[in-house]
Amino acid sequence: MRARALLAAALVLAASGRARAEPAAGGGDGPDAAGGASPGAARGASPGAGRRVSIDLDAGLAIASAPFPDDAIPEVESAGLANFVVLGAGYRLRPDLEIRLRLPWTGSAVAMPAGAHRGTSARGNPELSLAHRRALAGRLRGVALELRGGVAAPLASHGPARDLMDDRSLALADAATLWREPHLFTPGVVGLTAGATAERRWQRGAVAVSAELPLLVRLHDAELDPARTRAVGLVPELALRGSIGGTWWALSAGGHLALRAPAPVRAPERAGDPSAVQPGLEMFATVRAGPVDLSLGGAGALGGALSGTRVITAAVRARL
């Protein structure tokens, strides 16, 4: 039944064209391992060639379960149906340099203790970033390296403290993205992000390795229990993706590992505390039609604190 629900969700999202994407590296003339259809992959946006402006829209729908570390409300779980939307736009300042803006929203059906669901939505932290891409030489000839840096403004909505619905919706979105975008979905923090992607391409395939280092600097407690919030959170992520495809299609798959070291919000001390390490898998199919990429895929947590979380993501990327 859940499979049917997820399939229905995919169809709904695909039909509505709500998705997200980015300019394909190399101008869209082959599979793009870094440019999967997940928000985490969006950080791997490459300036590409040809077009100066890109817009992208990610939409994900997940059955998610996230630890919600706050004792201010006794139910320390946040579970339910999570929708997230990340709207992005990029402008290529130079052939090798792009500036990007991303605006995240979440809308969730948060499970209540007795089994009902409550609809809520929250604004995430908008992010402004720069990406520099260059081709390596020497023994690494054929490898493209992208370096990224950005800042996420602390504009995520939160509160009120009596039920923390916005915070829980953001926690669900954070789970739905498998902790790969904590700077977008953590309230009360400034996110300072740094990342790098190395990508090797062949005629019909590509492999990319990426690392992200989002530093979350807390400015206020966002209605959370102040004793539970940390001044600094760090959630590094490593990812490996591969893809095959042709001029108008691509299939990609990958895995990632995120680590809360430390988490921006401290979990209550109790037996069975969730793991700080979160592995995940993802698979996507992409169809290219002129300047537009359409991607549809799925991702899921492999055990860990987000165990049981599964997400369907759809993406549209357009290069203008």
Next chain:
Amino acid sequence: MKLLPSALVACLGVATGGCDIIYYMCDEPPAARLEAPALLSQTGLYDPLASDRVAGDVRAFRPRFELWSDGADKRRWVHLPPGARIDTSDMDAWRFPVGTRLWKEFTRDGVRVETRLLERIGEGDGDWLAVAYLWREDGSDADLALAGVIDARGTGHDVPAAAECQACHGGRASGALGFSAIQLAGGGEGGGGDGDDELLDLDDLVASGWLSEPPAGAIEVPGSATERAALGYLHANCGHCHNQARPAGGASRCYDPDNELDFWLQVDRLQSPEDTPTYQSAVGTVIAPGDPGASGVIGRASTRDRFVQMPPLGTELVDRQAVEILEDWIREMRP
């Protein structure tokens, strides 16, 4: 800031699985419905001079047919404002005077877990304050728990969030589901009419002048013992959602099931079992006479798969005794 309306969330949720995945999408209750005392001891349930004794103007009652709460033991009380009357011009939908308060206490596995408060705070439909109080471990008092509690006090009992209360109570204009003519009528098994003088029943209400119009006659659920038990179970556990007199509009309610089932017993439709809305709407649809295995109502009642189970809220354990009663009842029906 709400940038995406909950309606969109609801639409997405329903679109992904229809009623199979999200039964109840609740809105945040209006602020007035959350302005409850911080402590149970401040709600008027207990004597201010003796915190372990119920106040003198509070009466205990017990509905004839109880809502299954995973085996929790429950006690209930009501307070009616002095001199006020319940408008009983519609005997199936009593309208309570402002100031009416009802409490329900839950004890699970020997642990007193919570007490819920339902208070009439205005004249309009849905003008009820509905909150729960979580008992402290030392039993000295209970604290307001607006967000609810999962597995409260080490038991398997979940305290509902305030936003969830109307999911059930909003399904009837009266708001108070277990305090009604049918539930308080005596003469049958269980309930306030079983001879316990301590418990308020329909006769007491009539004698006290608390009803604007007393019932025209005796109120008897028809049929054999099995039929009465089955009809009563469906009335108390399913009828608050599955009835055809749900209040209009979504303000007081989370999500209306889209079907024509009606399990709510009505005072003027008790001439025979076949006269009840349950028989009229469910037999031949979710009830296959003579064949419990082919009856959808059995499949729903005997599972706790959250996408299939009935009732969908407030229970994680199957009521085996009720399922047996329903199976016997269906088995005894003539195909």
